[in-house]
Amino acid sequence: MRAAPSPDEIRKSNLAVLLRHVHRDGPVSRATLAERMGLNRSTILALTADLAAVGLVREELPGQTGKAGRPSLVVRPESERVYVVALDVGADRLAAARVGLGGSVLDQVETARPRGAFDPDDVIAALASMAREMIGRAAPEAVCVGVGVAFCGMVREEDGVVRYGPNIGWVDVPFGASLTRELDLGLRVAVGNNANLGALAERERGAGAGLSDLIYLHGDVGIGAGIIMGGRLLGGEGGYAGEVGHMIVNRNGRPCACGSHGCLEVEAGELGLIAAAGRDDPAGRAAVEAIVEAAARGDSTARDALHQVGDWLGYGVANLVNVFNPSMVVFGGVLREIYLASAAQVRSRVAVDALLAVRERVRLRTSALGGDATLLGAAELAFTDVLTDPVQTLARISAARA
Amino acid sequence: MRAAPSPDEIRKSNLAVLLRHVHRDGPVSRATLAERMGLNRSTILALTADLAAVGLVREELPGQTGKAGRPSLVVRPESERVYVVALDVGADRLAAARVGLGGSVLDQVETARPRGAFDPDDVIAALASMAREMIGRAAPEAVCVGVGVAFCGMVREEDGVVRYGPNIGWVDVPFGASLTRELDLGLRVAVGNNANLGALAERERGAGAGLSDLIYLHGDVGIGAGIIMGGRLLGGEGGYAGEVGHMIVNRNGRPCACGSHGCLEVEAGELGLIAAAGRDDPAGRAAVEAIVEAAARGDSTARDALHQVGDWLGYGVANLVNVFNPSMVVFGGVLREIYLASAAQVRSRVAVDALLAVRERVRLRTSALGGDATLLGAAELAFTDVLTDPVQTLARISAARA
Numbered sequence: 021m022r023a024a025p026s027p028d029e030i031r032k033s034n035l036a037v038l039l040r041h042v043h044r045d046g047p048v049s050r051a052t053l054a055e056r057m058g059l060n061r062s063t064i065l066a067l068t069a070d071l072a073a074v075g076l077v078r079e080e081l082p083g084q085t086g087k088a089g090r091p092s093l094v095v096r097p098e099s100e101r102v103y104v105v106a107l108d109v110g111a112d113r114l115a116a117a118r119v120g121l122g123g124s125v126l127d128q129v130e131t132a133r134p135r136g137a138f139d140p141d142d143v144i145a146a147l148a149s150m151a152r153e154m155i156g157r158a159a160p161e162a163v164c165v166g167v168g169v170a171f172c173g174m175v176r177e178e179d180g181v182v183r184y185g186p187n188i189g190w191v192d193v194p195f196g197a198s199l200t201r202e203l204d205l206g207l208r209v210a211v212g213n214n215a216n217l218g219a220l221a222e223r224e225r226g227a228g229a230g231l232s233d234l235i236y237l238h239g240d241v242g243i244g245a246g247i248i249m250g251g252r253l254l255g256g257e258g259g260y261a262g263e264v265g266h267m268i269v270n271r272n273g274r275p276c277a278c279g280s281h282g283c284l285e286v287e288a289g290e291l292g293l294i295a296a297a298g299r300d301d302p303a304g305r306a307a308v309e310a311i312v313e314a315a316a317r318g319d320s321t322a323r324d325a326l327h328q329v330g331d332w333l334g335y336g337v338a339n340l341v342n343v344f345n346p347s348m349v350v351f352g353g354v355l356r357e358i359y360l361a362s363a364a365q366v367r368s369r370v371a372v373d374a375l376l377a378v379r380e381r382v383r384l385r386t387s388a389l390g391g392d393a394t395l396l397g398a399a400e401l402a403f404t405d406v407l408t409d410p411v412q413t414l415a416r417i418s419a420a421r422a
Numbered sequence: 423m424r425a426a427p428s429p430d431e432i433r434k435s436n437l438a439v440l441l442r443h444v445h446r447d448g449p450v451s452r453a454t455l456a457e458r459m460g461l462n463r464s465t466i467l468a469l470t471a472d473l474a475a476v477g478l479v480r481e482e483l484p485g486q487t488g489k490a491g492r493p494s495l496v497v498r499p500e501s502e503r504v505y506v507v508a509l510d511v512g513a514d515r516l517a518a519a520r521v522g523l524g525g526s527v528l529d530q531v532e533t534a535r536p537r538g539a540f541d542p543d544d545v546i547a548a549l550a551s552m553a554r555e556m557i558g559r560a561a562p563e564a565v566c567v568g569v570g571v572a573f574c575g576m577v578r579e580e581d582g583v584v585r586y587g588p589n590i591g592w593v594d595v596p597f598g599a600s601l602t603r604e605l606d607l608g609l610r611v612a613v614g615n616n617a618n619l620g621a622l623a624e625r626e627r628g629a630g631a632g633l634s635d636l637i638y639l640h641g642d643v644g645i646g647a648g649i650i651m652g653g654r655l656l657g658g659e660g661g662y663a664g665e666v667g668h669m670i671v672n673r674n675g676r677p678c679a680c681g682s683h684g685c686l687e688v689e690a691g692e693l694g695l696i697a698a699a700g701r702d703d704p705a706g707r708a709a710v711e712a713i714v715e716a717a718a719r720g721d722s723t724a725r726d727a728l729h730q731v732g733d734w735l736g737y738g739v740a741n742l743v744n745v746f747n748p749s750m751v752v753f754g755g756v757l758r759e760i761y762l763a764s765a766a767q768v769r770s771r772v773a774v775d776a777l778l779a780v781r782e783r784v785r786l787r788t789s790a791l792g793g794d795a796t797l798l799g800a801a802e803l804a805f806t807d808v809l810t811d812p813v814q815t816l817a818r819i820s821a822a823r824a
Binding site for chain 1: 427576585586634635647649651652654656657658659660661662663664665666668669670671672673680681682737740741742744745746747748749774775776777778779780782783784
């Protein structure tokens, strides 16, 4: 700390904190906000008035509370009026949603895509068209305050360059800048790794709500992790941390597209399961679901395959538990199905292979947001600016529209 | 931020920041401090006077600068007058040092200990005796401002309980509290995991000076990691993160004391090397050094053993690089010798098995603090209070002595 923050800085910070409470928790009474923020009610009144003046929140009487006395007004996010566009580039699909302040999904579209390489221009055109379609359906007075994209690969966050997107065949593609130009909304499109964004979403509104030390494992073609430690997403030197799919768990294992052998994702992910089950389905969620269903019907090949894959997944999770001492590991994407069908195996490996003190309080859970975790994480990314400096961000956007 | 910090809080924070500059960088001119802290010279003058009044720093004329004009006074830590006691419990040794403010080692003693279980009371008595011996040699006016211990196992930092110390045979030993009582200095003894403290020391004054994303790998009997990400030590839910020695790299590998097979520490550490070399030496640093020397002399068994162990170490490092995207991995303890003798193998594994974007800027280095990294980290732990609230901490200690 160098010198005292100015009253303006304090006000800006308090506005941001108040808006984050309303965004995360939904309608909150002024009294509760005063208590949570440690401020008196008249300060809350003034802050709320500032946010209401630019259309970010509104105040209204709460429903019947059963308590005597004058009820405290409830501060509610202007979900219909203030929204972001969230986009998701997965191995199997492109998805888009319009998400209102407060986290409600107002509109959602999705298109399947065939596996394999996909020209960046085509992806950008498809995403832009989905975004425009949804923006066109919004009320005329509604304001888009951000665009965020979850991408299935390694992303340099500061400029949205995709460094490596093996499942889509991209290397060093200036994805964020191109999509910003194509959309032409006067908003910089923010791009993040899909597992990182899934972790944020699960921490914000999902299985790990409120936790500080959380690993979100996302299974698509490969396996990536979003790792939150001490409340912050782990980035590493360049922002590429979390490539847990390439932890080698089986030195003499299957070849991986990365050039190694026995990476976690080829032993324990979708590819490992399909190979273990000896199927010649095209890869994808449907193939995983078919194997899980076959095992449930008693098919012994499918059962053995899930047993084997659960064992490898257990090694991977045990390694992560030893390294991170997380309070929760969340399984998302196709790992949700794989974990549900092999949980006993995964849990017993963790019990054997992780040390007592690091595992004694860890919980293993499936994603509470299901297939939408990464998309909802992209929405949270898109809300960053407005949640950091609410009034200035709205003013900037209004000026650009005028 | 709730409300503006009070002038007292700002002063306390500025005193702490100034003292940390002097502690980390040594003698600094007032002009430089003013520049680094973004404060004017008269504020620096007042802060320095406060610290000097309680005996934490002194001001003096710098040496010949060659510049014309009146030289800016240099602020110097009172290293002889203000010190901490640092202790280190390793698998092979007990070590102790008296370390002055500014990081200078004023006194150091060490005793070898045989491998294996060691009664907590005996360890506490031995450490207390080493500490008292060194305190007795300090000048009468010198003040001990903290005691820190690096321990070779899992430690619950808030109360200094050793949860698991496999190499010394401890489970749930109230080590910190017992040592506090035994020393009876009116100071709480702080205990930390040795690899965590080694990481702090290497970041503060060693190979990773100033880095934000650093992994320090400490080899003793086992392998532990201190992981600093985004400038902060990774703790996890209970503070036990960093048990990378128990990452399984070889499913069908050697049995590990933890109950698993093929943990990194049994394949790539001291135990792995001694087994691979087919030697029946008692384990320990001397055995590792003997194998390294034999390999240097051309002994092919020793060379093969180092090659094999370097390969496993490379798998472990590649996994960590994929998971963390660190800017540096530092090899300390006996891993320093093992890495130096097998660096080519380790590096080639990392090149093959870590993804390009995560490894392109990673540096692999040996500990700059050598065998003292963990002991010096314990000193940094012991300085925590005085570096957080310098004047109050000194006042509290002076009152206790009076």
